[in-house]
Amino acid sequence: MSSNLKEQAVSKIRxxxxxxxxxxxxEAASWIEDGMTLGMSGFTLFGEPKVFPGALAKRANEHKIKVNVYxxxxxxxxADGVLAENKAINLRLPYQGNPSLRKEINSGEAKYIDQHLSHTAEQIRQGVLGEIDFAIIEAAAITEDGQIIPTGSVGNSPIFVEKAKNVIIELNVSAPAAYEGIHDVYIPKDQGENLRDAIPVYDISQRIGSIGIKVDPAKVRGIVLSDRPDIPSPLFEPNEETQKIADNLLAFLEKEVEEGRLTEKLAPLQSGVGSVANAVLSGMAKSKFKDITVASEVLQDGIFxxxxxxxxxxxxxxxxxxxxxxxATLAEDLERYKGKVIFRPQEITNHPEVIRRVGVISFNTALEADIYGNINSTHVNGTHMMNGIGGSGDFARNARITIFVTTSTAKxxxxxxxxxxxxxxxxxxxDVDVIVTEQGYADLRGKAPREIAQIIIDNCVHPKFKEQARDYIKRANEKGGQTPHILSEAFSWHEHYAKHGTMLLSEKKK
Amino acid sequence: MSSNLKEQAVSKIRxxxxxxxxxxxxEAASWIEDGMTLGMSGFTLFGEPKVFPGALAKRANEHKIKVNVYxxxxxxxxADGVLAENKAINLRLPYQGNPSLRKEINSGEAKYIDQHLSHTAEQIRQGVLGEIDFAIIEAAAITEDGQIIPTGSVGNSPIFVEKAKNVIIELNVSAPAAYEGIHDVYIPKDQGENLRDAIPVYDISQRIGSIGIKVDPAKVRGIVLSDRPDIPSPLFEPNEETQKIADNLLAFLEKEVEEGRLTEKLAPLQSGVGSVANAVLSGMAKSKFKDITVASEVLQDGIFxxxxxxxxxxxxxxxxxxxxxxxATLAEDLERYKGKVIFRPQEITNHPEVIRRVGVISFNTALEADIYGNINSTHVNGTHMMNGIGGSGDFARNARITIFVTTSTAKxxxxxxxxxxxxxxxxxxxDVDVIVTEQGYADLRGKAPREIAQIIIDNCVHPKFKEQARDYIKRANEKGGQTPHILSEAFSWHEHYAKHGTMLLSEKKK
Structure with missing residues (x-):
């Protein structure tokens, strides 16, 4: 540890x-034993410990240790990468997106519980996910009264710190000082004998909690120092397809305004992460919408x-x-946008109470959709995990309008x-109100399944697959039912692709 | 109309x-035109208009009228029966359970939107289900200040009355006078420019609303009189199988108490309707649980x-x-249990905010489950609608513990x-925490999919199907994945049944 690093750290440990x-x-890693459960800060690569996991991975490799990582x-x-590569993970939850870990999960080497992101804190509170042995939390500073100031995410850190037997703080001296004041940490009470309060978010911009995470000082075993910068995500510049999806989604929202169901302020907006979300945000900059509130899980580039x-x-x-x-410009951006951006625990941003109350418009990406509007967000071919459901289920069930977007074709x-x-x-x-592809959008609200199949095929399916989709529902309808299907052909497109390299039933590419 | 009926009615129209x-x-039916949307009171056969629908069905048959029935x-x-038999229904939502209507739905004659029961009111509020032309509400009385006192259900009546252009009250003179005071009518504000309040249910027994439904007197077009009694449901006496399911479910709850995750007061309880729910309630009467609060959708016999x-x-x-x-004893029961039983609008009983806050234990019946814990509540063979999802999704997503029950076999x-x-x-x-059959229970919490398949097969599958289930996952596991499947065999049990009269792959019955 450089003495310079330590000097910088001391000024931040107030x-x-x-x-x-x-x-x-x-040394911190040496405290971790086989079978322990660790609660780590970190969400979409922001705010995760950056030095401790490497040390733990090394120890895990040397001593054949496996841990549960929440x-x-x-x-x-x-973090996830180096732990997975060193076979250090027994059980992982509630979400991941790392290629090395994904491989471990799909081979059955690492267990993975793919959870609604608002559920984890409640399950920990209820005691059904076992005890948290160590919380490891990246911090930008520690306040005079011992509060941990998180960095670029809050996530589940408050519940980890509250319930963990021991806490390790990874103080990141390179984290912008302006992170302090951007967090709004509110922790619901345990369920039990005492009545619980309402989550007091009525206007999304209200501050409801503290600027940091309160910790029992006796639980803090050690402070690890780091100077590694925040981890950037790929830049998702719109391409022709994602731009069309964004245009179609914006056209839907404009129609809602036109018909008087929304105003130009829309309603609090949640958007998933990725190229379509970014294209929608870019598109909005040129739209007639104004004074929008964002009530999301993750903030991407476009927000500023x-x-x-x-x-x-x-x-x-x-x-x-x-x-x-x-x-690169985060430190100054945090200063500039102070008071306009806030980070809360994920159980609050994704809380069903808040989502239903404020009437969120939610849009997330589908891996595949079906002609009746069911959505696969997670499993390639129904078997192999891509990333996870994330918070999409928290929003989809309880939102005012739930939108799923996807390109109409892949590969x-x-x-x-x-x-x-x-x-x-x-x-x-x-749970699905609207499906959007680059072909158009299908508004499923107020429609019965047979109508839904019709408008999804008409508006969203790629022209080259329309005919075989129509043929399927025509023959299925003859057999009747609320949701006509031919079970023996339900997965025939997938099977044709596996055998012949295309879902086009009239073609064989291999 | 008998003069006696009218005399009784006048005393109730205060x-x-x-x-x-x-x-x-x-006369009231004559106001209904083709294509209109009607919002009717009624929930699990209680509190529905009993005279108006027959008159409407007759008119529909004579004039080839079709209406939307919410x-x-x-x-x-x-109500549903006579309307369906007279082809009077164009669109029906959000739930049904009538054999004649089911037939119309599955043939495609009537459109049916199977909705989460807390969603309908919000969708009406947002204007996406069109305008309500007439609300038709069964009443036990009309108070001095013009409030409609509902009968054995509140359901969606408050939102129908608020949003309908016209209101028809069906005053039921045979409804027990003691219905007055049992309702607690609270209507959330519209979403829009103004901030919404919290739903102020913290302790389930708190009264939060009015004893009746407030109505703009100018909208009340007419009052139809009825003296038809409440409609009983079949009595579900426990049989050997349902008793075993109930015992297994109670064993799970006892384990939760034993492990300190619940007390003997449990947590507010929601139970579905039917034979298993009734057997569980009967079993509870002899259990060590006490002072339980029920936070449910429907109250069955056992509650008293x-x-x-x-x-x-x-x-x-x-x-x-x-x-x-x-x-038969309802009038005296209502008197005796006054202050211990309350009826709220379904958007409040099923509100995600309330369910998450109080931490409901939810149990509902599955039509089928799969080895990874997914639940089919609605569609026989994936195509034919049985009843609908009802409120199970409102509870399942947001509950503290979500339990699904089913017998391990059928037919x-x-x-x-x-x-x-x-x-x-x-x-x-x-969304699924626990699955219970007469064979045992599987606690899926904190388990990854491969483990889930194991314990569901071990604990819940009927012995005669265990071997073929194990064979399926063994071969599926060889192909890898988070959720191993063999897509070409995913529905093979159903297909074998369709062809050979049994799901036992080694047998042919036809």
Whole structure:
């Protein structure tokens, strides 16, 4: 540890009792035993410990140790990646997105519980996910009264710190000082004998909690130092297809305004992460919408431009997911947008109470959809995990309008993203209001299944797959039912692709 | 109309301005035009109009009229039945359970939107289900200030009355006077420019609303009179199988108490309707649980016995579903249990905010489950609608513990209710904590999919289907994945049954 690093750290550890708690990452890792459960900060690569996991991975490799790793959401190569590569993970929850870990999960080497992101804290509170042995939390600073100031995410850190037997703080001296004041930490009471309060978010921009995570000082075993910068995500520049999807989604929202169901302020907006979400945000900068509130899980690059453009007036989420360009200017951006951006625990951003109350408009990406509006968000071919359901289920069930977006085809057009029967259902059609592809949008509200199949095929399916989709429902309808299907052909498009390299039933590519 | 009926009615119409509004059912029906949307009271056969629908069905038959019928939930033969038999229904939502209507739905003659029961009111509020032309509401009385006192359900009546252009009251003179005071009508504000309040239910037994439904007097077009009694549901006496399921479910709850995750007061309880729910309630009367609060959708017969036994101290729901025996004593029961039973609008009983806050334990019946814990609640063979999802999704997503119950087999043992892949997913495994059959229970919490398959097969599948289930997952596991499947065999059990009269792959019965 460089003496310079330690010097910088001491000025950020403003709670005097903690200043002698600095230890090396290796020493902190040595406290971890086989079978322990760790609660780590981190969400979409932001706010995760960046030094401790490497030390733990080394120890795990040397001593054949496996641990359970609970987080906010996905972690990067220096956390999930290095742990997976060293076979250090027994059980992982509630979300991941790392290629090395994905491989471990799909081979059955690592167990993975793919959870609604608002559920984890409640399950920990109820005691059904076991005890948390160590919480490992990245911090930007420690306040005079011992509060941990998180960095670029809050995630599940508050519940980890509350319930863990021991806490390790990874103090990141390179984290912008302006992170302090951006967090709004509110922890619901345990369920039990005492009545619980309402979650007091009525206006998304209200502050309801503290600027940091309160911790029992006796539980803090050590402070590890880091100077690694925030981890950027890929920059998702719109391409022709994602731009069309964004245009179609915006056309739907404009129609809602036109018909008087929404105003130009829309309703609090949640958007998933990725290229379509980014294209929609870019599109909004040029739209007639204004004074929008964002009530999301993750804030991407576009959010700052939208605030500048007057389109967004306030944004709440639990984490950043920023490209290298925005990471570079983060310190000044945090200063500039102070009071317009806030980070809450994920159980609050994704809380069914808040989502239903404020009437969120939610849009998330589907891996595949079916002609009746069911959505697969997670499993390739119904078997192999891609990332996870994330918070999409928290929003989809309780939102005012639930939208799923996908390109109509994948793999150069050989796969139709809209199939007769999805191979895994994450969102049943009861929860799905609108489906958007680059072909158009299908508004499923107020429609029965046979009508839904019709408008999804007409508006969203790629032209090359329309005929075989119509043939399927024509023959299925002859057999009757509320949701006509031919079970023996439900997955025939997938099977044809596996055998012949295309879902086009009239073609064989192999 | 008998003069005696009218005389009785006048004493119940305590709002003087309404006393000259009495009309015949035929006259009221004559106001209904083709294509109109009607919002009717009624939930699990309780509280529905019993005279108006017959008159409407007659008119529909004579004039080839079709209407959209929105309700709380299921209606009986004199409402859904007679309307369906006369081809009077264009679109029906959000739930039904009538054999004649089911036939119309599955043939495609009537359109049916199977909705989460807390969603309908919000969708009406947002304007996406069109305008309500007439609300038709069964009443036990009309108060001095013009409030409609509902009968055995509240359902969606408050939102129908608020949003309808016209209101028809069907005053039921035979409804017990003691219905007055049992309702607690609270209507959330519209979403829009103004901030919404919290739903102020913290303790389930708190009263939050009015005793009746407030109505703009100018909208009340007419009052139809009825003296038909409440409609009883079948009496579900426990049999050997349902008793075993109940015992297994109670064993799970006892384990939760033993492990300190619940106390003997459990947590507010929601139970579905039917034989298993009734067997569980009967079993509870002899259990060590006490002072339980019921936070349910429907109250069945057993609830009164449980209050007598000191097991239940308070029960809130939106409707009764009672057998003939309990209907016979309803007037005195309502008096006796006043202050211990309350009926709220279904958007409040099923509100995600309330369910998450109080931490409901939810149990509902599955039509089929799969080895990974996905639940089909609605579609036979993935195609034909049975009843609907009802409120199970409102509870399952947001409850503290979500339990699904089913017998392990059906059709005399030829069908396994637990299959490799359900033919329709209403509840994705993210929402399912525990599955119970007469064989045992499987606690899925904190388990990954491969483990889930193991314990469901071990604990819940019928012995005669265990071997073929194990063979399926063994071969599926070889192909890898988070959720191993063989897509070409996913529905093979269903297909074998269709061809050979049994799901046992080694047998052929036809």
């Amino acid at each position: 709670f005097k009792d903690f200043q002698d708690k600095i230890v090396s990452a290796d 987080t906010g959401a996905s972690m990067g190569p220096d 431009d939208l605030i500048d453009a007057g389109v967004v007036k306030f944004a709440a989420a639990t984490a950043f997911s920023l490209s290298a360009k925005r990471v 150069g057009g050989d796969i139709s993203a809209i199939v007769p029967f999805v191979t895994h259902v994450d969102h049943a059609n009861h | 709002f003087k301005d309404f006393q000259d509004k009495i009309v015949s059912a035929d 309700t709380g939930a299921s209606m009986g033969p004199d 016995d449980l209050i007598d036994a000191g097991v239940v101290k308070f029960a809130a729901a939106t409707a009764f579903s009672l057998s003939a025996k309990r209907v 005399g043992g030829d069908i396994s209710a637990i299959v490799p892949f359900v033919t329709h997913v209403d509840h994705a495994n993210h």
